[in-house]
Amino acid sequence: MQYFIGIVPSDEYKIKLIEFQQRWENNRITDVVEPHITLKAQGGLSLDEEWLGKVREVCHNFKPFQITLDQPMFFGDDILYLSANSKELLELHKSIVHEVSPSKDLIKKYFELDDFVPHMTIGKTTYGLSKLELIDMKELAEKELSPFPTFDVRFVRVYQESETNKYIKYLDIPLNCSN
DSSP: OOEEEEEOOOHHHHHHHHHHHTTSTTOOHHHHOOSOEEEEOSTTOOTTOHHHHHHHHHHHTSOOEEEEEEEEEEETTTEEEEEEEOHHHHHHHHHHHHHHOOOHHHHHHTTOGGGOOOEEEEEEGGGTOOHHHHHHHHHHHHHHSOSOOEEEEOEEEEEEEEETTEEEEEEEEEOOTTO
């Protein structure tokens, strides 16, 4: 069983994204996890959950902030995503990674710290789409998913693997709303 930590968009935009993703009949990404921006990948998030207290502490000392989604882009030609912009998101990512303290190998494996690119995946070849479908999806996303929203981040969501390659909400951890 694995965990990761993400940030979810507003419910309204999340529904819009899911409806968009489901227009491709063989796009299985919505079967894997809800739309999110990965804040902290699996590395170092062990079953003993000792890391949870550290994440709560970081979040308790971090003010709510905003993220702006932006144009669709590719990682290689196998992953299509919406870019995500926020200076605070980068700071929160670094703080959590430093507190959880995964090995350098895990940091590299999961593209964290210097390799971290905030994004919201909307399609992948490993989830059933062809490279051609991803190109078509990108063109439609530019038209249909814009205007790209800015949304408030008041909590982070911990996801737990419920079965192989399927993640569900485990718990939400609030940011310090009184700061």
